Amino acid sequence: MNIEALSEYWLTIVSILGLILASAFFSGSETALTAVSRARMHTLESNGDERAKLVNGLIARRDRLIGALLIGNNTVNILASALTTSLFLGIFGDSGVALATIIMTVLLVIFSEVLPKSWAISSPERFALAVSRAVGLFVAVAGPLSTVVNFIVRRILGIFGFNLSRETLMLSAHEELRGTVDLLHREGSFVKDDRDRLGGLLDLEELELSDIMIHRTSMRALNADDPPEQIVRSVLDSPFTRMPLWRGSTDNIIGVVHSKDLLRALAEPDMEPEHLDIVKIAQKPWFVPDSTSLKDQLSAFLRRKVHFAVVVDEYGEVQGVVTLEDILEEIVGDIADEHDLDIQGVRQEADGSIVVDGWVPIRDLNRVLDWNLPDEEATTIAGLVIHESMTIPEERQAFTFYGKRFTVLKREKNRITKLRIRPAVEGQSAA
Known part of the structure; x- marks a missing residue:
């Protein structure tokens, strides 16, 4: 070569x-x-x-x-x-x-x-x-x-x-953040409370007021025609700072009573409770549609510097009330310890089952117990059982779905008021 x-x-x-x-x-x-x-x-x-x-x-x-x-x-x-x-x-x-x-x-x-x-x-x-x-x-x-x-x-x-x-090629910023947070939680880099807080923040745009409001059936309100002394007692006994005021029917909200305004009025010289005009003390009510997103409502609360709103449907009928604290709790939660069931309406039994009031929101159960029950078709746990069973169950009737066994413990008229939930046993029938 x-x-x-x-x-x-x-x-x-x-x-x-x-x-x-x-x-x-x-x-x-x-x-x-x-x-x-x-x-x-x-x-x-x-x-x-x-x-x-x-x-x-x-x-x-x-x-x-x-x-x-x-x-x-x-x-x-x-x-x-x-x-x-x-x-x-x-x-x-x-x-x-x-x-x-x-x-x-x-x-x-x-x-x-x-x-x-x-x-x-x-x-x-x-x-x-x-x-x-x-x-x-x-x-x-x-x-x-x-x-x-x-x-x-x-x-x-x-x-x-x-x-x-x-x-179609790229995830939204919210989906990307949510996926990252879930992955870090599974890998142990994120504790559950931090994951829930970030998840709650990301959910504000997807959730509507109807998902978190205090429903009218659970709403504590004041009757403007009640004696002033009874109204004062109701306000003092209530755990809430603000209460809606109605006249004639609960659909006719004429004001919102703030406990501080009531105390200021009672502190006036020569003011006796029986002479109190509660309508004059009440603030003008603020009505908001039930389809408003939590993100928009939070911005509106902060912009108007108001903490309380009455939720109405498309026909103007009162559906419930919502407060600034309700929205903030969707972000920070109200759980003291991730292993405690520190949630109203939920009790853990000695046999490992969970007894739940029917009105408890599905989102709260998912957050506390780290479950993944769907909340697209129903807001409360009772609503989920009714939706999945396609009927209003009788007492002691049981259903199995999403890996859980739901037993109806108590029913009042057409409302499920108490349920027992336990892990489903493999091979257990749906009803």
């Missing part, structure tokens, strides 16, 4: 090695830039890190970035395989094709796929920052070609009814 042929031989080998390294660069960059934390990059960019700013710019157009990296990766892989095949054909003849295929497969899998991707996934932020400038330069060059390729791909998939719009 002459010197010219030998130098060409080594040049080809060096070129193949260089292409393998380039393939490793593209594979590692793709993995790092798709796995990198956007929140972490945003923080670094806010602190003045130019490389983080470049990374954020790259992942903002993820389809263009991935397309460019795949074009680069496939180009160098094909070129490296072609050079290896040509080299081996000259050395081994026709059998060189098989040898080149085997050797390049091993080299590319180990050094261009597994190794760089494992490295990148172990520290995606550091890897992404390190390659950001080189990748940014390559995307600037190959980006137009990547855009054309993505356009062709979208057109082809569109023929078969697949839509690759940004909305």
Whole structure:
């Protein structure tokens, strides 16, 4: 073999090695830039890190970035395989094709796929920052070609009814946060209380006032036509600071009585309880639709500096009341200890079963007991049993669904007032 042929031989080998390294660069960059934390990059960019700013710019157009990296990766892989095949054909003849295929497969899998991707996934932020400038330069060059390729791909998939719009490709911010919090909780990085608080905050936009309001059947209100002394006693005996005031019927709310306003009126000189005009003391009621989201109602409470509202349906009929505290409790909860059943209307029995009042909200049970009962079709636990059984059960009637056995303990007219819940036994019938 002459010197010219030998130098060409080594040049080809060096070129193949260089292409393998380039393939490793593209594979590692793709993995790092798709796995990198956007929140972490945003923080670094806010602190003045130019490389983080470049990374954020790259992942903002993820389809263009991935397309460019795949074009680069496939180009160098094909070129490296072609050079290896040509080299081996000259050395081994026709059998060189098989040898080149085997050797390049091993080299590319180990050094261009597994190794760089494992490295990148172990520290995606550091890897992404390190390659950001080189990748940014390559995307600037190959980006137009990547855009054309993505356009062709979208057109082809569109023929078969697949839509690759940004909305279908990416999770909403709420879904992404919720999934992250749940994952961290399962891995032990997040305690249950913290998960519940963040979950409650994320749920504000999805929940409506009808999901958390104090229903009219449980609402404590004052009758404006009652004797003043009786009204004063009712306010003092009530655990609530504010109470709705009605006249004629509970659907006719004419005001809201604040206990402090009542005490101020009673503190006036020569004021006797029997001379008290409760209507003059009452504040004007604020009526809100039951379909209002908790997020909007919280903003309205804070904007108007009011803590109490009367909830009405689309026909203007009173459905219940809601307070600022009710919404805040959806975020912070009212659980002192995650192992205690510190919730009104719930009692744990010695045999491990749970006795629940029918009006207890499903969301509260899920939060306290870490259950996953659905609350889309019903708000209360009694409503869930009625919905699933498609009937109003009799006392001592039992049903099994969602991995739980529900037994009706008490029923008043058409209302289920008390239930016993225990884990379902495998093979237990639904009714």
